Amino acid sequence: MAQPFSTVEISARLNGELWHGEVPVDEMLLDFLRDRAGLRGAKRSCQLQVCGACTVLVEGRPVSSCSCLAYEVDGHTVTTVEGLEHDGELNDLQQAFVDELAVQCGYCTSGQLLSATALLERREQLAYEDVAEWMSGNLCRCGCYPAIARAVMNVAESRRNNHTNSEE
Amino acid sequence: MPSAFAMVAPGSVEEALADLERLGPNACLYAGGVELAMLLSTGVLQAEYLIDVKRVPGLNRLEWDDGAVRIGATATHAEVAADPGVRERLPLLANAESRLGNIRVRALGTIGGNLSLRYSHSDLLPPLLVHEATVVLATGAGTEELPVAAFLERADGVVPAGPDELRGTSERVGMRELIVAVRVPALSAGWRSAHVRAERLFRPPDLNAAIAVRGNAERIEAARIAVGCSAPHARRLAGLEQELPGMSLEEARRYLRRAEPDLVAALELQTDLLGSVEYKAHLAATLLARGLGDAVGGGT
Numbered sequence: 001m002a003q004p005f006s007t008v009e010i011s012a013r014l015n016g017e018l019w020h021g022e023v024p025v026d027e028m029l030l031d032f033l034r035d036r037a038g039l040r041g042a043k044r045s046c047q048l049q050v051c052g053a054c055t056v057l058v059e060g061r062p063v064s065s066c067s068c069l070a071y072e073v074d075g076h077t078v079t080t081v082e083g084l085e086h087d088g089e090l091n092d093l094q095q096a097f098v099d100e101l102a103v104q105c106g107y108c109t110s111g112q113l114l115s116a117t118a119l120l121e122r123r124e125q126l127a128y129e130d131v132a133e134w135m136s137g138n139l140c141r142c143g144c145y146p147a148i149a150r151a152v153m154n155v156a157e158s159r160r161n162n163h164t165n166s167e168e
Numbered sequence: 169m170p171s172a173f174a175m176v177a178p179g180s181v182e183e184a185l186a187d188l189e190r191l192g193p194n195a196c197l198y199a200g201g202v203e204l205a206m207l208l209s210t211g212v213l214q215a216e217y218l219i220d221v222k223r224v225p226g227l228n229r230l231e232w233d234d235g236a237v238r239i240g241a242t243a244t245h246a247e248v249a250a251d252p253g254v255r256e257r258l259p260l261l262a263n264a265e266s267r268l269g270n271i272r273v274r275a276l277g278t279i280g281g282n283l284s285l286r287y288s289h290s291d292l293l294p295p296l297l298v299h300e301a302t303v304v305l306a307t308g309a310g311t312e313e314l315p316v317a318a319f320l321e322r323a324d325g326v327v328p329a330g331p332d333e334l335r336g337t338s339e340r341v342g343m344r345e346l347i348v349a350v351r352v353p354a355l356s357a358g359w360r361s362a363h364v365r366a367e368r369l370f371r372p373p374d375l376n377a378a379i380a381v382r383g384n385a386e387r388i389e390a391a392r393i394a395v396g397c398s399a400p401h402a403r404r405l406a407g408l409e410q411e412l413p414g415m416s417l418e419e420a421r422r423y424l425r426r427a428e429p430d431l432v433a434a435l436e437l438q439t440d441l442l443g444s445v446e447y448k449a450h451l452a453a454t455l456l457a458r459g460l461g462d463a464v465g466g467g468t
Contacts, residue, residue: 002187004174004217025218028209046205049273061246061275067205068276073177115271137270140401 010074010102014039015083023070030054031065032070034079041081041110052138055111056080063119084117092158093117096151104142112138116152123164127155177220181306182188184221184346185260190306191217197346198222199242200281219350222278227348229366230254238304241280241346245269246337248279257354260361260378267365280347280375286320286401293402294378295363296352297394299409313351320401351447358382359390362462364455373397374442375451379459385417388464393456398435398448406433408456417464421457428453 011100014037023032032041033056042065045053049064056077058072076134084091090098093116103109112135118128119134130147140148175198176191178184194216197203201222207213210224221227221242228242230251237258239248246253249265268274268282268291282292283303296316303319305312314322355361365376376396383389391412396402408427412420428449429438437448 001190002176002178002183004176006174026172026208038436047210047269049202052270052272054219055272062272062277063240064272067202067209069201069205072201072276103200118271133273137272 007072008071012073012075013077015079018112025071027068027070027072029056029058029065029068031077032073033065033078037069039080039082040097040139042112043107045107046163051108052111052115053108055114055138056120058116060118060121061113067115079096079114079117081113084113087126093120093155096155097148100147100151100154102144102151105143108138108140110138111165112148116155119152120156120159123157124160126153128153171225173215173218175218175220175221179222181221181227181346181348184219184224185306185308187217187219188346188380191219195219198277198348200244200276202269202281203285203287204281207281208396217231221280221346223388228278232467236351239279239352241283241348241350243280243370245274245277245279245282246271246413249274258299258352260295260298260363260380261292261352262354263375264291264378267291267363281349282418282446283316284320284347288399288401289364289372289376289397290402291365291373291376291396294394294396295361296350296404297404298361298378298392299352299355301350301352303347304351306346307350312345316350317404318401341415354458355380357440358403360463364459364462366451366455375448375455377452377455377459379414379456379463381463382462383413385464386414388415388417389458391460395435395456397439398452405433407434412460417461420460424453424457424460 007022007024009022009029010020010041019037030042033042039145042056043053044066045051047066049067054064054066055062059076070113084094097103115138123130128149131152178187196204196215198216198218198220201221209317218342222410227240229240231238232253237254237437245268246267249262255262269277271323282290301316302313303316347421359380359382361380363378365373375398381388389411393405395403395405395409415423431452432445435452437445439445
């Protein structure tokens with residue numbers, strides 16, 4: 001029979017940096033990221049996996065960090081909003097959010113950015129309906145949905161164009 | 169701060185069963201964590217031990233055998249939805265899996281965890297009922313295979329009443345039982361299907377249904393219909409399945425409009441926060457008519 005354990009040593013790559021240490025098995029990924037790893041981009045909100053404000057990527061998959069045990073990320077990569085910029089510069093998706101004014105209060109933005117990051121990794125060509133379907137689990141109480149969708153579609157188009165140009 | 173619970177990570181189904189027996193009612197199986205972690209973090213549920221079956225090797229495997237797929241209990245919704253074989257041969261299930269919850273729920277949640285909840289609003293139950301799927305259980309006495317409908321019925325007797333009810337519904341089916349797989353036969357040639365759901369934003373569906381038909385718009389030869397959400401658990405509508413053969417699609421639609429009052433009893437509709445009995449019956453008839461049209465008109 002397996003022996004119970006209440007803490008566990010985990011190794012995870014957080015935004016490219018290796019983190020190794022001991023965590024209680026009941027610690028949620030959101031608490032781990034914010035309080036232990038100092039990454040406060042993911043936000044606490046509904047705690048019901050409905051709003052998406054706490055979204056982070058685990059091995060590229062969007063996960064509600066409020067309801068996922070930190071124990072789960074042992075041996076995996078985790079991307080938070082802090083991991084999107086390059087050398088202090090916003091990445092193209094973050095810049096598109098700025099350009100399209102896809103932010104008002106900003107509370108949901110890190111989750112929106114990470115869900116959109118995962119979508120853009122999976123699909124090259126995006127219609128509004130594709131974005132709406134994929135992002136339907138990320139709520140924006142300010143109602144920035146059209147601007148968010150435009151930002152995501154713009155990035156898809158520009159990445160596609162860059163890809164095409166680089167092949168020519 | 170001390171951990172509120174301890175984790176147990178069995179290396180096999182046999183070990184998990186032994187842990188269940190040893191740790192008794194203080195333990196919950198941890199199969200996906202989507203609901204369980206939420207219940208634990210909000211304090212709705214307390215458990216001394218979580219038995220992590222997600223790490224049991226091979227329990228998430230999808231295997232085809234004799235026209236049916238055996239989906240391991242810890243396969244995530246995203247994995248099932250993306251599986252090429254499921255998409256090609258079980259499009260009804262693939263469709264339901266790709267619409268369940270949201271992208272984050274689908275990434276972590278598992279088919280076994282979902283089934284063990286017996287959540288009446290689950291998007292999976294109507295398709296599984298239409299496919300006449302079975303639940304494969306590992307028990308102390310061996311392996312048992314139950315039709316999904318029987319599994320849901322039996323659950324009513326397993327889930328204890330009172331404050332422990334949540335414990336009973338959370339990712340375990342009983343003291344010494346563990347869902348190890350769901351076996352889903354493909355529909356025979358000539359059957360077409362559709363998954364329909366009515367939802368208000370950000371919530372589980374108000375009503376969902378899975379419909380499979382053989383025939384065409386001029387004549388429905390056979391139908392399988394399952395509805396979720398409104399009854400205590402999802403169910404097949406045997407009466408409707410017997411009535412529809414021989415009808416054209418248009419006749420079936422008219423029949424469904426007339427049958428609205430009958431759906432109240434068939435689905436055990438009740439007035440609650442989601443709407444009145446009359447509203448739900450109308451919603452069910454409308455959704456079924458739409459689903460029939462989708463299935464007959466090409467479907468999936």
